[in-house]
Every structure is written in C-alpha cells, then in structure tokens.
Amino acid sequence: MTGIQYTTLGLLGLGAIIGTVALIRTKFTMEKMVALDVLTTLITGLLLVLSLVFDKSFILDIAIVYAILSFGAVMVVARYREGGI
Amino acid sequence: MTVLQYLGAFLFLVGGFFTFVGSLGVLRMPDVYNKLQAGTKATTLGFISIALGLLCFQPGWTLKILLVALFVLLTNPIGSHALARAAKNTGVPTIRAGKEEVQEQ
Numbered sequence: 001m002t003g004i005q006y007t008t009l010g011l012l013g014l015g016a017i018i019g020t021v022a023l024i025r026t027k028f029t030m031e032k033m034v035a036l037d038v039l040t041t042l043i044t045g046l047l048l049v050l051s052l053v054f055d056k057s058f059i060l061d062i063a064i065v066y067a068i069l070s071f072g073a074v075m076v077v078a079r080y081r082e083g084g085i
Numbered sequence: 086m087t088v089l090q091y092l093g094a095f096l097f098l099v100g101g102f103f104t105f106v107g108s109l110g111v112l113r114m115p116d117v118y119n120k121l122q123a124g125t126k127a128t129t130l131g132f133i134s135i136a137l138g139l140l141c142f143q144p145g146w147t148l149k150i151l152l153v154a155l156f157v158l159l160t161n162p163i164g165s166h167a168l169a170r171a172a173k174n175t176g177v178p179t180i181r182a183g184k185e186e187v188q189e190q
Contacts, residue, residue, distance in 0.1 A: 004094040011101035015108035022112040030172035038124040060149040071160040078167040
C-alpha cells in the first residue's frame with residue numbers, strides 16, 4: 001500500500017522539479033507567476049500526501065496556511081503589475 | 086485492503102498523473118495564456134483528486150481535507166483570472182502575433 005503513496009510522491013516531486021525549471025527558463029514576469037502558481041498548488045498536494053505518509057494530521061493545517069499565503073502572493077503580484085493594488 | 090483503499094489508491098494515481106502533466110504543460114506551452122490553461126485546470130483536477138483520495142484513506146480527517154479542497158477550488162480560478170488579466174493589461178505578446186510576423190516575412 002505504501003508503494004502507491006511513494007509513486008504519487010515521486011510524480012509530484014518530478015512535477016516540482018519541472019515547475020522549477022519552467023520558473024527559471026521563462027522570460028516574462030507573468031509567465032514566472034504562472035509557474036509559481038502551479039508550483040504552490042503542487043506543493044500543497046505534496047503536503048497532503050506527506051500527511052498520509054507520516055500519519056500526522058497537523059500537516060493539513062500547514063497545507064491550509066500555505067494555500068492562503070500562496071493565493072495572497074499571486075493576487076498581490078498580479079494586481080501590482082496591473083497598476084492598482 | 087478494502088474497497089475504499091483501492092478507490093483512494095486510484096485517485097492518488099490519477100491526481101499525481103494530472104499534476105505532473107500540468108507541470109509539464111507549463112514548461113512546454115509557448116504562450117502565457119496557454120500556460121495558464123494548461124497549468125491551472127489540470128493542477129486543480131489533480132489536487133482535488135489527491136484530496137478525495139486522502140479522504141478515502143483517512144475518513145477521520147474529513148473536515149480539514151474538505152476545507153483545503155474547497156479553499157483551493159475557490160481560489161485557484163480567481164488567481165488564474167487575475168494573472169490572465171494582468172498579462173493582458175501589461176501587454177504580454179501572444180503566440181499568434183509572432184506567427185503573423187513570421188508569415189509576413
């Protein structure tokens with residue numbers, strides 16, 4: 001049963017590496033923010049799988065706080081680049 | 086292993102696959118809008134699938150898991166909409182403009 005969890009962890013980690021490469025290689029600011037948005041959603045999913053692997057439910061609280069902070073960061077950068085915050 | 090755990094394993098694999106494909110789409114798509122539609126939708130589907138799989142594995146954590154899933158399901162389209170609007174208003178070029186320039190030459 002743990003093979004499924006580790007397979008999902010491997011897929012998500014590979015996706016995180018690819019997202020980091022996309023974050024570095026893109027040119028415009030908005031493309032970088034898109035890559036960062038995808039990366040934060042992916043890391044929130046990684047935290048959910050880690051809470052099952054370690055069998056601790058407080059990692060879900062970390063996932064909630066991480067989702068809130070990433071949403072705030074994306075909204076602030078998007079509205080700032082647009083001109084009015 | 087019960088039926089619920091088989092369902093959770095299937096949902097985990099589906100979620101991992103769709104998040105991986107979404108991340109790959111962000112790397113491979115040529116334009117910021119294509120990157121948005123490849124990244125946000127597939128990643129949201131994968132995240133919700135992973136959350137439902139975790140719900141099948143641990144039924145005692147239902148409230149927290151549903152809170153995370155509902156929050157991501159609400160805020161991910163809002164963030165992608167704000168990013169697309171900011172990209173349009175700041176003048177990020179689309180791939181169609183580049184192709185027209187190539188065809189004119």
